[in-house]
Amino acid sequence: MAVQRSLVFLSLLATAVVSLAPGPLFKRDSLDLPLLYRRDDVDPSTLYKEHNISVPIDYFHNDTKYEPHSNGTFPLRYWFDASYYKDGGPVIVLQSGETDAIGRLPFLQKGIVHKLAQATNGIGVILEHRYYGTSFPTPDLSTSNLRFLTTEQALADMAYFAQNVIFEGLEDKCLTAPTTAYFGYGGSYAGAFVAFLRVLYPEVYYGTISSSGVTEAIWDFWRYYEPVREYGPPDCIDKQTKLINVADNILRNNTKYTAQLKSAFGMESITTSASYDDDFAQVLSYPIGGWQGRNWDPEINDPSFYEYCGNITSPALISNATTSNDTSIAQTLLQAGGYANETSTLATPLLNFINYIQQNYVLPVTADNRTLDQAYGNHNQTFYAQDDLSQSGWRSWPYQYCTQWGYLQTGSGVPPTQLPLVSRLLTLEYNSLICRYAFNITTPPDTDAINKYGGYNISYDRLAIVDGEEDPWREASPHSPLAPNPNRTSTTERPFLLIEGAVHHWDENGRFPNETTATVPPEPVKEVQAGEVAFVKAWLEEFHAGNREEL
Secondary structure (H helix, E strand, O other): OOOOOOOOOOOOOOOOOOOOOOOOOOOOOOOOOOOOOOOOOOOHHHHOOOEEEEEEOOOOOOOHHHOOOOOOEEEEEEEEEOOOOOOOOOEEEEEOOOOOHHHHHHHHHOOHHHHHHHHHOOEEEEEOOOOEOOEOOOOOOOOOHHHHOOHHHHHHHHHHHHHHOOOOOOOOOOOOOOOOOEEEEEEOHHHHHHHHHHHHOOOOOOEEEEEOOOOOOEEEOHHHHHHHHHHOOHHHHHHHHHHHHHHHHHHHHOHHHHHHHHHHOOOOOOOOOHHHHHHHHHHHHOHHHHHHHOOOOOOOOOOHHHHHHHHHOOOOOOOOOOOOOOHHHHHHHHHHOOOHHHHHHHHHHHHHHHHHHHHHHHHHHHHOOOOHHHHHOOOOHHHHOOOOHHHHHHHHHHHHHHHHHEEEOOOOOOOOOOOOOOOOOOOHHHHOHHHHHHHOOOOOOOOHHHHOOOHHHOOOOOEEEEEEOOOHHHHHOOOOOOOOOOOOOOOOOOOEEEEOOOOOOOOOOOOOHHHOOOOOOOHHHHHHHHHHHHHHHHHHHHHHHHHHHHO
């Protein structure tokens, strides 16, 4: 079951510019999305003890959307490292966002939380978000029981944590807010989250860093792919848009060739109903999504975007015994798809596209004794009926984007004056199938419930906005070209930083000192991380100065 794989999780750690390897590369290492974090000699999950704090299930008993209300509590999971703590040091809380928080522990070991804790003699914390990992307020994930999964309830969790936590081994110290300085950090959804946290709970969190924070909720987020168009290799973008257009022209306008098109890709067994051509079109659109997975750290960088581009721009045919090299098939499809005049230049790219899809998305499925419908079908309503806690990996975040956030990455929303990078069959209706089938939600999300916190315009003292220049999620951030003021002046009190050449929250991860080189991390990342240390130290001095004045 594909479960709307076109909706890339916001939490995917994205990466840095790497040069296109010499010669085309054919195969990705696996069908799955890349591992986000390398396990070093010491697994961080063995370094830090797991803790839980009991927090209220429902903070808003006057709001009817949470009826029936609950007076209960649930265990919210967290980890901390007090290795660098000295009296007067702050608590730095990383909000883990829409994922199992175990995956965030490397940031406590060698990433941004480690850097800030070390520089400020602080305590580093990784805090899990409700309805992820093991932090569940309800016994299952039925639509009714998901009613407590809203951003405002989760924000209240993070405030409650700061006001009530007692750190094991430090019970003799008062380390709650506002007595102790609390700083928040988050990337992507969690980046927007901590931006809102600073605005809503300024007396609890003295400052926050919003990295790649998607502060503007958007229903039809077709612009997700626009940074790829702008910053990607021009030849690759040209080939991608034309090849996708060939497929779209056949699937939408010249349907007598649909079966031949699917057969060429080895996907003739995917559901043949014309209404489900969108599942097939989505698979063709997957490879370009590797853009977000690029990272400056070679150990976690996803090379698939440049591998794919190397394939479709290669002047030579790349094939093996299991894939196609029939030029006549390519010519037929190009003619049927409206590119009869470009068969000489597009035949090889089309065959290499076909071979890439077969090698990376078709053959691994059949080798695993699964059908293509099982792997990529999004129309199986029986699957969506599953709602036990083990389904949280696909059910929790979709509930959030179906109800409040949106971000459906469509091809249909692209203006008719330009060719999309993904199929126009990826419509709002198709991408919201999960909303209807899993949650019986048939209307757009309440994005006003999110954008009321500031959206593109969000700004507050000691709220840092950090984004990547080439990040596809930049279009939903205060650095978006659509934002009223995407070129704000950056100050210590209100940092506003754009990391040159970066993709998705590149400042969050780090390497051990013996792993760094002259170019790893790249200079723009080093500069921003150093800047974050500097302004957080300045904020801490300001906090202590304010406390002294009160005394």
